[in-house]
Amino acid sequence: MNDRPPLPIPGVPVTVSPSTDLVSVVMANRNGELYLERSMRSVLGQTHRHIELIVSDDGSTDGSRAIIRRLAAEDSRIRLIESPVGTGPGAARNRAIAQAAGDWISICDSDDILHPERLERLLKNAVALKADLIADDLIYFGEDPLERHQTLLQSLDLQAPQEIDALALITCRLLGQSDLSFGYLKPMIRSSALRSIRYNEELRVDEDYDLYLRLLIAGHKFMVIPDGLYLYRRHPKSTSHRASTASLERMVKVQTDFLRTLPPGSETLAQAIAARTRSHLRELHYTRLLDALKQKRWLLAMGRLIRHPQHVFSLWHSLSERLRRKQLNQSLVRGHLNLVLCAKGRAAEAETPGFTTFEVPDYTEAPWSPSAAPIWAKLSQLACENDLNLLAADRAGAFALGLVPDYASAELRVPQPSTRILAPEADGSTIVISTRKAGGWP
Secondary structure (H helix, E strand, C coil), X not given: CCCCCCCCCCCCCCCCCCCCCCEEEEEEECCCHHHHHHHHHHHHCCCCCCEEEEEEEECCCCCHHHHHHHHHHHCCCEEEEXXXXXXXXXXXXXXXXXXXXXXXXXXXXXXCEECCCHHHHHHHHHHHHCXXXXXXXXXXXXXXXXXXXXXXXXXXXXXXXXXXXXXXXXHCCECCECCCCHHHXXXXXEHHHHCCCCCCCCCCCCHHHHHHHHHHHCCCCEEEEEEEEEEEEECCCCCCCCCCHHHHHHHHHHHHHHHCCCCCCCHHHHHHHHHHHHHHHHHHHHHHHHHHHHCCCHHHHHHHHHHCCXXXXXXXXXXXXHHHHHHHHHHCCCEEEEEEEEECCCHHHHCCCCCEEEEECCCCCCCCCCCCHHHHHXXXXXXXXXXXXXXXXXXXXXXXXXXXXXXXXXXXXXXCCCCEEEEECCCCCEEXXXXXXXXXXX
């Protein structure tokens, strides 16, 4: 273990979690050098210090491994597992899980960012809720103008932790809401639950959903808390974008095979899986149509469109969405914003010349708090569209800094003038900014 204090990224005061559980953070990476260091440092800066970060590099041909080795020289909690060729995210994660020593396995993608208190809070909730899988909401950010003002679970407006059972996972429905892709969640998983269950290495897309479903079928408890502490990057190279023909063919095959393994009395689940498989078959037919169009095989494309005329609407929707993205990106003029982050109801106390007040939920020591998804989504959107100069006026503002994916500068009003934070540069490097002495925590 590295005995140095955790890096204070991205700006909250560092406390030490009382839990002694070792958390193995598993990070699969392939050619992710652009975002990798930022992601790794967000793991190393966790307030729960008892961690190991296992980066499973899956045949990268860029500078990823040099970044990992450089950071590993600074922090002995990092381990690198190398594969000479790309084998897929499931296989990469399985190699890391096989070497993990932790009581818990936490999945983090190499282009995403964790709030500094995420692991500490998930651990507290896992114990309180007796969960085997514990997850939180995802806050979208990145280059997609249609998604960077959203969170995954925003429509649920969760006021308390909620269990996700197998049927909810399959149907993407919960509490009267639909289109909830729970497979995107990045849970912390009790390592004992993974003794005989691993990622299906045949899958290149949907591998998370498949793993979670098999864990639930095996009787493990999956809970999600209202907080959003995971910043989920959306960009053109994300593997979570539209699946390829080969990926969809594997998904259909795996689900068809899985149906045969369900125990007696699972008719409801079987019907839900069959419906999901039919949905993927429709997507597969559409993807084959797109392949024919891209290859300019017009007769083949026409034949597929005649067999599946409903794809006319899919094409229209896809073209409309692409046009809307293009228009939004063209109309966006990147701005500059000076924001004071402070607790709700304290705007008057936080007024600062040249700064606009942005109110956030008050800080709580409780393991979870009611959903504030619209606030965090808006803050993320502002960060994606502006160069932000931030001032955290109180403890709530300091916590909110951890949910800002990028900013030009930041300052904390804390009692200790020597407190420092690290602010990300556009190129992925960091700069150290000293904070000033002004007031104290409420």
